[in-house]
Amino acid sequence: MSFLLPILSNRWMWGFSNGAETWNGRLAMLSFFIIFCFEYIYSFPVLNFLGFF
Known part of the structure; x- marks a missing residue:
């Protein structure tokens, strides 16, 4: 059963869990x-592009 450990430890769970924190960090x-x-290639701030400034 030890071969299932990586599968079960990375299973998606709703709420504040280790999996949610991992995905939040990766997406951030x-x-x-x-x-x-974007800012390096176009030399234009993203906030200006979105119309905030």
Whole structure:
């Protein structure tokens, strides 16, 4: 049964769980990377592009 441990430990659970925190961190890092690349390539702030400033 030890071969099921990685599958069961990464199972999706609703609410504040270790899986939710892991996915939240991964998506936050991905979004910061995408915003950084956008601003680097176009030399234009994302907030200006979205119309906030």
